[in-house]
Amino acid sequence: MSAINTDITADGRQGFIAIDWGTSSFRLRALNERGTLVAQSDSANGVSRLDRDGLLPFLQAEIAGLPDAARAYPVILCGMIGSNIGLRAVPYAQCPLDPATLADQMASISATQDESPRMHIVPGVCARGATGELEVMRGEETQIIGWLQQADAAQKQRSLLCLPGTHAKWVQIRDGQIHAFTTAMTGELYALLSEHSVLVQGEQQFDDTAFLAGVEASRSDSTSSGALLQQLFSARTRVLDSKLHPQHSAAYLSGLLIGSEIRHAVAGENHPPAVQLIGSERITRLYRQALQSMEIECHCHDGESLALAGLAFFARQLAPRQTAPA
Incomplete structure (x- = not known):
């Protein structure tokens, strides 16, 4: 949460503490009522790296280290902290849904029995895919809500979002709602194949030309669901055939996987002309290259x-809750 748009985050009423707590990372940002960043903390203490009994003490210690005024701010959390290994297992919200509906399903918790709820966990989102299989996300929904806060009317009406990562999400936006989404295990599959298979051997060096060659090779996968399994071995045979430098095998493999993912995600006539890529520059760069080549x-x-913009939206929804009569 590096770049902060105060037009989005400031609500003119109260400050808040935004926490994105994933499996392997913890990010805290405290903003005052003007949307100004007053404190921040980044840690590798993700949910999976702490005992469950240690999550609340860790969070309390982080908040205790904030400036005096910020310690009383409401806390908005998203990510795996709302899973069955987090502070509380918050049920998934069902698609289709709009930002306000998702905010209504936040879980409010207290540090002690005597304390009023001031910690609020954003639920994950679930949907049924075309085959009826369950799709789930935790954390990405907050980025999507943040995107919706700055989208124009046409984009809210119909858009296709891609959130690359270990488990990439392709999200359909319809009428301002998260309508449906699918998951592609591209990042995890790449890690497994590049580290534990015969496809990648020896020291590697990323090469854009090899990456784009992989994207181009993925074309043959666009009409057959099983073609990728056959195409994968070309990362090995192209080296043997002197068509690919051995140090560029991983880049070629990355292009093949990302290219296949994109082609399946945008297949058909119903996708919009532009894909909204959400993520860090490091990870979106490859998807941008692949999309541009197509x-x-x-x-x-x-x-x-x-x-951060998404967490700010959820913080703004708290005011009616906290000021309403009991």
């Missing part, structure tokens, strides 16, 4: 900034 328009958005 002549598909795309726009990149900083994932940390949108996560």
Whole structure:
């Protein structure tokens, strides 16, 4: 959450503490009532790296280290902290849904029995795919809500979002709602194949030409669901055939996987002309290259900034809750 748009974050009423707490990372930002950043903390103490009994003490210690005024701010949390390994297992909200509906399903918790609720966990989102299989996300929904806060009317009406990562999400926006989404295990599959298979051998060096060659090779996968399994071995055989430098095997493999993911995500006549890429520059760069090579328009958005904008939206929804009569 590096770049902060105060036009989005400031609510004119109260400050808040925004926490994006994932499996392997913890990010805290405290903003005052003007949307100005007053404190921040980044840690590798993700949910999976702490005992469950240690989550609340860790959070309390982080808040205790904030400036005096910020310690009383409401706390908005998203990510795996709302899973069954987090502070509380918050049920998934069902698609389709709009930002306000998602905010209504936040779980409010207290540090002690005597304390009024001041910590609020954003629920994850679930949907049923075309085959009826369950799709889930935790954390990405907050970035999506952040994106919706700055989208124009046409974009809210119909858009296709891509959030690359270990488990990439492709999200359909319809009428200002998260309508549906699918998951592609591209990042995890790349890690497994590049580290534990015969496809990548020896020291590697990323090469854009090899990456784009992989994207181009993915074309043969666009009409057959099983073609990728056959195409993968070309990362090995192209080296043997002197068509690919051995140090560029991983780049080629990355292009093959990302290219296949994109082609399946935008297949058919119903996708919009532009893909909204949400994430860090490091991870969206490759998707941008692949999309541009396919002549598909795309726009990149900083994932940390949108996560903060999303958490700010949820913080604004708290005011009616906290001021309503009992």
